[in-house]
Amino acid sequence: MDHVATKPGATTATASDTPKTAAAGEVNRQPQETDGFQLVIDALKLNGIDTIFTLPGIPITDLTRRSQAEGIRVLAFRHEQNAGYAASIAGFLTQKPGICLTVSAPGFLNGLNALAHATVNCFPMILISGSSEREIVDLQQGDYEEMDQLAIAKPVAKAAYRVLHADDIGVGIARAIRAAVSGRPGGVYLDLPAKLFAQSIDVEAGKRTLIKAVDPAPKQIPAPDAVKRALDLLKAAKRPLIILGKGAAYAQADADIKLLVEKSGIPYLPMSMAKGLLPDTHEQCASAARSFVLPGADVVMLIGARLNWLLSHGKGKTWGAKTAKDWGGQKFIQVDISPQEADSNVRIDAPVVGDIGSCVSALLAGMNATEGGSWAKPPADWLSAVTEKKQGNVAKMAETLSKNPTPMNFHSALNVVRDIIKANPDAILVNEGANALDFTRSIVDMYKPRKRIDVGTWGIMGVGMGYCVAAAVTTKQQVIAVEGDSAFGFSGMEVETICRYNLPVCVVILNNNGVYKGTDVDPTGRDPAPTVFVKGARYEKLMEAFGGVGVVAATPSELRGAMEEAIRSKKPTLINAVIDENAGTESGRITSLNPAAKKKP
Numbered sequence: 001m002d003h004v005a006t007k008p009g010a011t012t013a014t015a016s017d018t019p020k021t022a023a024a025g026e027v028n029r030q031p032q033e034t035d036g037f038q039l040v041i042d043a044l045k046l047n048g049i050d051t052i053f054t055l056p057g058i059p060i061t062d063l064t065r066r067s068q069a070e071g072i073r074v075l076a077f078r079h080e081q082n083a084g085y086a087a088s089i090a091g092f093l094t095q096k097p098g099i100c101l102t103v104s105a106p107g108f109l110n111g112l113n114a115l116a117h118a119t120v121n122c123f124p125m126i127l128i129s130g131s132s133e134r135e136i137v138d139l140q141q142g143d144y145e146e147m148d149q150l151a152i153a154k155p156v157a158k159a160a161y162r163v164l165h166a167d168d169i170g171v172g173i174a175r176a177i178r179a180a181v182s183g184r185p186g187g188v189y190l191d192l193p194a195k196l197f198a199q200s201i202d203v204e205a206g207k208r209t210l211i212k213a214v215d216p217a218p219k220q221i222p223a224p225d226a227v228k229r230a231l232d233l234l235k236a237a238k239r240p241l242i243i244l245g246k247g248a249a250y251a252q253a254d255a256d257i258k259l260l261v262e263k264s265g266i267p268y269l270p271m272s273m274a275k276g277l278l279p280d281t282h283e284q285c286a287s288a289a290r291s292f293v294l295p296g297a298d299v300v301m302l303i304g305a306r307l308n309w310l311l312s313h314g315k316g317k318t319w320g321a322k323t324a325k326d327w328g329g330q331k332f333i334q335v336d337i338s339p340q341e342a343d344s345n346v347r348i349d350a351p352v353v354g355d356i357g358s359c360v361s362a363l364l365a366g367m368n369a370t371e372g373g374s375w376a377k378p379p380a381d382w383l384s385a386v387t388e389k390k391q392g393n394v395a396k397m398a399e400t401l402s403k404n405p406t407p408m409n410f411h412s413a414l415n416v417v418r419d420i421i422k423a424n425p426d427a428i429l430v431n432e433g434a435n436a437l438d439f440t441r442s443i444v445d446m447y448k449p450r451k452r453i454d455v456g457t458w459g460i461m462g463v464g465m466g467y468c469v470a471a472a473v474t475t476k477q478q479v480i481a482v483e484g485d486s487a488f489g490f491s492g493m494e495v496e497t498i499c500r501y502n503l504p505v506c507v508v509i510l511n512n513n514g515v516y517k518g519t520d521v522d523p524t525g526r527d528p529a530p531t532v533f534v535k536g537a538r539y540e541k542l543m544e545a546f547g548g549v550g551v552v553a554a555t556p557s558e559l560r561g562a563m564e565e566a567i568r569s570k571k572p573t574l575i576n577a578v579i580d581e582n583a584g585t586e587s588g589r590i591t592s593l594n595p596a597a598k599k600k601p
């Protein structure tokens with residue numbers, strides 16, 4: 001097939017247009033043509049993609065315009081990284097790949113962080129970047145924004161593809177979608193050189209090249225013997241524990257997961273983004289007894305959670321072992337879609353490989369078949385020990401939360417957020433920071449699945465405002481972001497985006513004047529210390545600058561009033577919650593990972 005660039009003034013037609021039949025006697029009828037821009041749009045729409053997160057420029061500006069004209073929701077950001085994070089979390093929330101569209105080299109690199117983040121967190125996302133002329137790039141002759149983007153994307157992407165010909169666009173997009181959502185989801189890179197967009201081909205021929213991916217994330221049914229092995233281990237356990245991870249939240253198998261947990265009677269721990277799969281107030285929730293159940297358990301069933309650093313690699317003191325490298329003695333069942341995940345850190349005695357929906361329903365069926373369906377609950381002494389520990393910790397926390405210190409601290413501020421989320425359980429909670437993250441995770445209960453989105457596997461700062469935009473747009477719910485003042489700074493300019501699209505987002509900055517806290521000083525007396533910011537910064541004015549509501553809250557009651565009003569009005573709101581600059585510890589709860597902290601004085 002001949003690929004000719006569209007001539008100036010040449011008309012293009014959509015693939016959905018029907019070619020007109022030649023009028024009687026007409027000779028040399030001009031064929032109806034479509035172009036690369038249109039085929040990309042048609043291919044995305046055919047596959048149910050309805051939203052693009054982007055920042056326009058050469059060569060994709062017309063793609064953003066024409067996508068919008070064709071009814072795709074096009075959300076334009078102020079920095080590609082934020083568009084990328086938005087796409088990644090849209091993928092998590094919807095199970096459809098989130099699309100981030102950028103310009104070449106610098107725009108692509110700005111989006112790359114989010115692509116890596118999607119891959120690391122197992123979120124389906126496609127980073128589509130325009131790129132420069134291949135001939136010039138490959139001879140390194142210095143094109144506008146020259147870069148071999150495909151090569152750079154590969155190491156951080158689950159898959160990476162380039163499309164050179166308009167009649168391959170259909171295949172390119174179908175492959176990208178399949179790679180993003182099938183098996184373990186991840187970030188996919190799709191390279192679209194500038195020349196591709198202008199290529200024109202016959203409308204009908206173009207239409208025939210498009211592919212609607214059939215069943216792009218096929219179910220993966222676990223093997224019956226793997227399910228039996230897992231159930232046998234669970235049945236024999238004296239002190240069993242279930243850990244739910246964000247893979248379980250992603251799977252949208254909420255009802256069956258709840259059934260499994262409740263039928264088993266086993267205490268469970270939700271990982272951060274699995275909070276709310278069952279309400280955190282559930283009697284089997286062992287979050288408040290975490291440091292008791294991890295070392296205490298004898299059999300642990302992981303559902304969509306990896307034994308990475310967030311679970312201390314399944315060994316060491318957290319798990320009751322004598323030293324950091326030792327095994328705590330637990331046996332593990334791991335339910336995961338990735339067959340390579342088992343044994344990544346410690347031995348997995350019963351891997352159950354498949355999609356969580358299929359695995360959980362197979363486990364439930366197995367439990368129902370056992371002993372006539374009367375699956376025995378775990379031994380009472382284990383359950384009562386967990387409950388006792390939990391009640392003690394909950395009482396201690398209640399006492400701390402009831403205090404009302406001046407200035408406000410993390411606890412007194414988050415006690416308000418806790419009440420607000422309880423009253424608005426459908427709201428999405430976005431959370432980043434160090435102390436702002438750790439305290440929110442432990443203080444603010446979640447009641448429904450996929451309502452808490454945060455820094456994820458890397459503990460990354462900068463996801464905040466991108467997540468807010470994506471959460472508001474894809475779920476249409478109120479969004480509440482609890483942000484450290486440092487964390488907010490990474491994406492703060494996107495408050496303009498939030499105002500521009502008039503999204504129901506309430507940002508609460510827990511402002512303690514710095515990274516972790518605001519009290520460090522430069523020992524030489526020359527500069528501010530690296531961890532401190534301008535004291536008394538007026539972040540709320542940033543929101544006011546773009547027409548949103550800005551509020552300073554110095555007390556819990558001011559914070560409560562401002563949050564309630566934000567939810568009532570649905571207006572973009574930024575609350576500068578001023579807290580004690582002494583509040584907070586270095587690196588929050590992961591001080592131990594800080595090399596300086598281990599140095600002997």
Ligand code: ADP
Pocket residue numbers: 120121122184185244245246247248250251271272273274303304305306307308310335336337338341354355356357456457
């Ligand atoms: P957390 O940080 O909450 O502990 P992780 O990101 O470490 O969770 O683990 C998520 C796990 O879930 C990954 O190992 C991934 O392969 C798995 N996963 C993601 N989606 C599915 C699914 N639909 N079915 C089964 N496993 C899944």
Ligand code: TZD
Pocket residue numbers: 432433434435436437458459460461462483484485486487488510512514515516517584588
């Ligand atoms: N850069 C990126 C992209 N991610 C990171 N995690 C960091 C830097 C290091 N870092 C943390 O791990 S937390 C944090 C940084 C800079 C900010 C902590 O300060 P905060 O929160 O104001 O956001 P608290 O509540 O004051 O601790």
